[in-house]
Structures are given as structure tokens and as C-alpha cells.
Amino acid sequence: MKAWILDEPGSGVRLQEVADPRLRSGGAILRMLAVQVPGYTRALTEGTRGGIATPTVLGIGGIGRVEAVAEDVHTVRPGDIALCTGFLSTGRIAHPEEVLLGWTGIGGRGVQTPATDAMRAVWRTGTFAERALMPGSTLVALPGADEYGDFDRLAFLPWLTVAASAVEKSELAPGGRVAVIGGSGRMGGAAVLLALARGAGSVAAVGRNTAALDRLAALDPRVQPVRSVGNRRADAEAIVAALGGEADVTLDALGPTPTADLTMAGFDALGLDGAMVLLGGVQQDLPIVYNEVMRRRITLRGSWMAASETAYAVWRQISSGVLDLRGVDVVPATLDDPATVLDRAEQTSGLSFVALRP
Numbered sequence: 001m002k003a004w005i006l007d008e009p010g011s012g013v014r015l016q017e018v019a020d021p022r023l024r025s026g027g028a029i030l031r032m033l034a035v036q037v038p039g040y041t042r043a044l045t046e047g048t049r050g051g052i053a054t055p056t057v058l059g060i061g062g063i064g065r066v067e068a069v070a071e072d073v074h075t076v077r078p079g080d081i082a083l084c085t086g087f088l089s090t091g092r093i094a095h096p097e098e099v100l101l102g103w104t105g106i107g108g109r110g111v112q113t114p115a116t117d118a119m120r121a122v123w124r125t126g127t128f129a130e131r132a133l134m135p136g137s138t139l140v141a142l143p144g145a146d147e148y149g150d151f152d153r154l155a156f157l158p159w160l161t162v163a164a165s166a167v168e169k170s171e172l173a174p175g176g177r178v179a180v181i182g183g184s185g186r187m188g189g190a191a192v193l194l195a196l197a198r199g200a201g202s203v204a205a206v207g208r209n210t211a212a213l214d215r216l217a218a219l220d221p222r223v224q225p226v227r228s229v230g231n232r233r234a235d236a237e238a239i240v241a242a243l244g245g246e247a248d249v250t251l252d253a254l255g256p257t258p259t260a261d262l263t264m265a266g267f268d269a270l271g272l273d274g275a276m277v278l279l280g281g282v283q284q285d286l287p288i289v290y291n292e293v294m295r296r297r298i299t300l301r302g303s304w305m306a307a308s309e310t311a312y313a314v315w316r317q318i319s320s321g322v323l324d325l326r327g328v329d330v331v332p333a334t335l336d337d338p339a340t341v342l343d344r345a346e347q348t349s350g351l352s353f354v355a356l357r358p
């Protein structure tokens with residue numbers, strides 16, 4: 001089969017003909033149908049976004065058709081359309097450890113341990129390939145997906161699921177005011193869609209790319225675009241003005257930024273008893289004042305990846321029409337030319353993403 005191989009960070013991604021994966025205990029083989037290529041994939045392969053176990057077939061997430069299932073796997077059945085989460089846990093209740101397969105990412109404190117090394121050694125597998133062997137526990141069957149049919153758009157399910165988990169953690173109530181910092185990005189756009197589906201009363205989509213913000217605003221009259229001017233106080237005031245009051249919830253979905261100012265504008269915009277959930281890729285320290293968290297009774301939470309149950313809940317929202325993906329644009333691509341596809345993924349912005357059709 002054809003697959004994208006990463007020999008080591010910085011070596012570049014190669015298209016290679018490799019042996020088809022062979023079924024083994026605990027696993028299932030999928031024919032990949034559509035896989036999102038995140039905008040920062042090239043940066044990740046260069047090693048600037050954390051360690052990655054190599055050599056590996058690259059790629060996380062994706063929608064596939066299950067071709068074969070080991071006799072001890074029951075999460076999926078042959079013929080199912082399923083989501084590959086790539087999110088593998090030891091399942092040890094006392095001290096769970098989590099890794100991402102075919103990608104960077106170790107959960108918790110992000111530290112390699114014998115358990116995380118073993119998981120990434122046994123399951124050295126990714127989804128930027130015609131076929132993938134995945135642990136059964138990382139697969140979520142999507143009943144009805146054949147009828148839905150739009151596998152390209154379904155490739156956005158991993159991002160939607162991460163965003164949904166953050167929205168769940170925020171305990172957003174119907175009618176609530178939500179600020180999405182980085183609303184102009186893909187994760188931010190996903191967070192806007194999930195907040196709307198959960199009944200947000202108003203959503204401030206905050207970012208620099210006005211075209212992306214305006215597109216979101218055109219999807220639903222509850223969305224207000226807020227163009228960041230790069231000044232913490234002015235940005236916070238603009239968010240509060242756009243929402244018609246202080247935010248109940250701030251979701252931060254920014255990529256790496258040179259300062260924490262925009263994140264902190266989202267913090268400043270929160271009202272009494274507000275909740276802030278961090279789900280982006282910001283690499284800065286946050287200057288948070290103890291007294292402000294205490295007096296405003298603010299909840300600050302992090303959100304990394306998501307439970308399979310959340311992925312299934314998002315699929316139910318999509319299949320029932322509560323979550324409409326027609327506002328999400330797909331740029332289709334094939335495995336043939338990795339460098340061009342990575343360029344395109346980097347250049348694609350807003351609620352648009354590159355979907356590989358392996």
C-alpha cells in the first residue's frame with residue numbers, strides 16, 4: 001500500500017510503498033477514506049511540536065471502513081465506517097497514561113515512560129496511508145455514516161470532538177455568552193460550531209483573519225466577529241461589547257502566539273462565575289492574578305483530546321442535523337505528493353481543511 005513515512009523529525013515526509021498491515025490481537029484494519037491533514041503537520045514533522053516515535057507511518061484521526069477485526073476486538077465490526085481517534089490509553093485506572101499514535105503527544109505531564117514507549121512501539125501506526133492497523137480501543141463505529149456519505153467532511157470529526165470536549169468542560173448553558181479566542185482557526189471554528197449546537201446565546205469569534213471570522217458570522221446570527229487589534233485591554237473590551245455583556249465561557253483555541261495577550265483578553269472578558277477552557281497550542285505562561293480568580297470565582301480548565309463517547313455524541317449531532325457541517329470547506333488531496341499537500345494544509349485557513357483521500 002501507499003503510505004506517508006516519517007523516518008525521523010526533520011527528515012521530511014516520503015510517499016512510500018510499504019507492506020499492508022497485518023491483523024493482530026487487539027487490532028482492526030481499516031481502509032482509510034478521508035483524513036484531515038492539520039495545518040501544522042509540517043511543523044510537527046520538523047520536531048518543533050514535541051517528540052514523535054519514528055520511523056512511523058504518519059497521521060492521526062481519519063474515517064475508514066473496517067476491513068478486518070481481531071477476534072478479541074468488539075468496538076467495530078467488518079464493514080463499519082469508523083473514526084480512528086489515535087488516542088490510546090493504558091486504561092490503568094489508578095494512573096492512566098495516554099499517547100497519540102502516528103503523531104506527537106503524550107498526555108498528562110507529557111513525559112515518556114516505559115508504558116508510553118511500549119504503547120508507541122507496539123502500535124507504530126498512522127492514518128496517512130491506504131490502510132491502517134489500529135488498536136480496537138481507539139476506534140469509534142459511526143452507525144449511519146454510509147447514509148450520511150460525506151466522508152470528506154466527516155474527516156473533521158477529530159477536531160470537532162476535541163472542541164466538544166472543551167465545550168462540555170465549560171458547562172456552557174443554553175443562552176450563555178461564549179468567547180472563542182482563535183475563532184478564525186480550525187479548532188476555534190469547531191468550537192464555535194459546537195457552542196452554537198449546545199445553544200449558546202451569543203458567540204464572539206475572536207481572531208485576526210477577518211475573512212474567516214466573517215464567514216463564521218454568516219453561518220449564524222448569534223456569531224459576532226471580533227477582530228483582534230493585538231492589545232489586551234482593547235480586545236477584552238471588544239469581546240464584551242460584541243457579546244452584549246461579560247462572557248460566561250471563554251474557549252481558547254489559539255495556535256502558538258508570541259505573547260499571552262490574546263488569551264488573557266479572553267480571561268479579562270469573563271464575568272462572575274465564568275469558566276475558561278484552554279485547548280489550543282499556546283506555549284506561553286499566563287499571568288493570572290490569584291485575587292481575580294478568587295473574587296470572580298473563575299474556573300480555569302485544560303482540555304486535551306477527548307473520550308470516544310464524546311466523538312460518538314458529536315457524530316449523533318451531525319447525523320441528526322443539530323450540527324451542520326455545510327459551513328466547513330474541504331480541500332481534497334491524495335497521497336501522491338506529500339510536500340504539496342503539507343503546503344496546502346499550511347495555507348488553508350478558517351473553517352477549511354485539507355482532507356486526504358488515501
Ligand SMILES: NC(=O)c1ccc[n+]([C@@H]2O[C@H](COP(=O)([O-])OP(=O)(O)OC[C@H]3O[C@@H](n4cnc5c(N)ncnc54)[C@H](OP(=O)(O)O)[C@@H]3O)[C@@H](O)[C@H]2O)c1
Binds near residue numbers: 040255258278281304
Ligand atoms: N487540546 C487538544 O487536544 C488539541 C488537539 C488538536 C490541536 N490542538 C491545538 O489547537 C491549536 C489550533 O489548531 P488549529 O488547527 O485551529 O490551527 P489553525 O487553524 O492554524 O488556527 C490557529 C489560530 O491561532 C491564531 N494565531 C496564530 N498565530 C497567532 C498570532 N501570532 N497572534 C494571534 N493569533 C494567532 C490564528 O489566527 P488568525 O488565523 O486569525 O491569524 C488562528 O485563529 C494547535 O496549535 C494545536 O496545538 C489541541
